[in-house]
Amino acid sequence: MAHVVLTDLVKTYGNFKAVNDVTLTVGDGEFVALVGPSGCGKTTTLNLIAGLIPITSGEIAIGDRVVNDVDPKDRDIAMVFQNYALYPQKSVYKNLAFPLQMRKLPRAEIDRKVKDAARVLDMTHLLERKPRELSGGQQQRVALGRALVRDPAVFLMDEPLSNLDAKLRVQMRSEIKRFHQDLKATIIYVTHDQLEAVTMADRMAVMKGGFLQQYDSPAQVFAHPVNMFVASFIGSPAMSLIPVEARTVDGRAVLTGAEGWTMALSPLNARKVRNSTTKKVVLGARHSTIKLHRNAMPDAIPAKAYTVEPTGDVTFVQALLSGATVNISVPPNVVVQPDEPIWLEFDQERLHLFDGETEIALMAD
Ligand SMILES: Nc1ncnc2c1ncn2[C@@H]1O[C@H](COP(=O)(O)OP(=O)(O)OP(=O)(O)O)[C@@H](O)[C@H]1O
Ligand SMILES: [Mg+2]
Structure with a gap:
């Protein structure tokens, strides 16, 4: 696992600043939620870290390496998205194994990693099923597993639970939290749901209009909001x-x-x-x-x-x-x-x- 350091990160589209001078350190093994209303720049920030879009200025470091000019595939990150995009024709096993086959790992190592991930996520009994034979929560777990087998330095998750119904969301919320505790993984988790951020994260970065408003533990943000926006956004x-x-x-x-x-x-x-x-x-x-x-x-x-x-x-x-x-x-x-x-x-x-x-x-x- 690794820490992530964003320094004066800026992303502009024309003269619109989607991400405005964001500076933030995510500790090694820390679970940080990027939270804020729609359009505040959460996904853009995550995509900048992943390298899916080029930064306008600033610096991104993963571990001790500045990755500004590093290809996404070489950044040692794994992403989990809202739509889990599983291969419908492949079994769960093959869905998990596929990214490793692409990296040309030996078959025995692939088998071990897939089985380890399945055990961590409690889905050993589902390995032979096709995605359509799984519930929404189980599909989401496969998507997590696919990130997990890659053994990345950092997990980046963009609203991974927003396609699930309310009850399943609450259940998966605690599963991801457990996943974090067990693996001591560095996780950057995007959500517009303040409750998800408060319940899951070690620290939350509250954003508005591309600006970072406050970065602290949920308890601190709740007890000492720095401004009226944060005060009204956090808490229900x-x-x-x-x-x-x-x-x-x-x-x-x-x-x-x-x-x-x-x-x-x-x-x-x-x-x-x-x-x-x-x-x-x-x-x-x-x-x-x-x-x-x-x-x-x-x-x-x-x-x-x-x-x-x-x-x-x-x-x-x-x-x-x-x-x-x-x-x-x-x-x-x-x-x-x-x-x-x-x-x-x-x-x-x-x-x-x-x-x-x-x-x-x-x-x-
Ligand atoms: N390719 C683009 N070109 C121009 N503007 C963009 C582009 N991508 C994003 N934006 C704008 O940047 C801002 C931040 O977008 P972003 O997707 O990061 O928001 P978000 O916080 O993830 O919102 P949501 O909760 O709705 O997913 C928005 O105003 C969006 O319209
Ligand atoms: Mg978004």
Whole structure:
């Protein structure tokens, strides 16, 4: 296995920058997810690493070797795509063996590698089947196996699960994670599904518009999103982002909402707000950090339930506040009616504050 280092990587199409100065190191044996909305440059980044498209500028190193001018087939990588493109007429065994035959490996070595891969992926019993005789998940496993037999320095995967139904996707998610743990493989995994990235990756690279926004462990990105985009992209239901104004009332820092309510800030949050470039601040809160009360409480903000969505384990209540939709989760036994008055208590310790102009997370000095 090997590490991968991208330095100031740029890909332009005409005057459009699909990948904009991306710098990022993937450690040896690390599982990194490239995640972001459609069109943000994930596939382009992966294809640049694979050498399938030429880079405009920057540098790509795999292991200790700069591969800018190295042919894709000599980069020691294996790709797994969304459409697994198995040979329909060949058995699973032959599908796995084919890339090795192309490399003219001795027959005994091919046989050993194919059987090893089949064992790792728990598909020894499927080796004589044709792809059409396999389920979607089994086909995806063969596609993984075909990458595995090549014993590459790096696995590159582009939305490998997106053709599977929801249940199978969850199952394959843990299988790929297991595959990574067992092999200590270096994996760069592209997905637009933030949940896949959060659940599988050691680190996630969140992209938007060709720019790398944040690169950190899922826990860090979740707890400390660097800006409003990352805050709203990671986590489901999305973090609520409420536009407010920072004021000082009787010497105390408060936030005020469009409806006229005020929220006193903790000393730490007051210090953060002081660093805003404008009085306009955005208050961010995840659903689990807002307490819903059915009676007026000190420090709780009056609102009105808008929609109520029971999911079985947990009920999601949406409320409107200062023109924003606020998501709150409550236990299923709490029954709230739409249009019912509610009071929202925000956990000061787990509040996020963003500059209303730059949308960047506010930090205390
Ligand atoms: N050959 C090309 N010529 C011009 N523009 C391109 C080309 N390939 C990609 N792009 C543009 O570059 C941007 C990034 O594309 P890319 O395929 O990397 O997105 P993505 O993040 O993988 O999106 P998705 O989640 O939809 O797969 C898009 O705006 C796309 O339209
Ligand atoms: Mg893509």
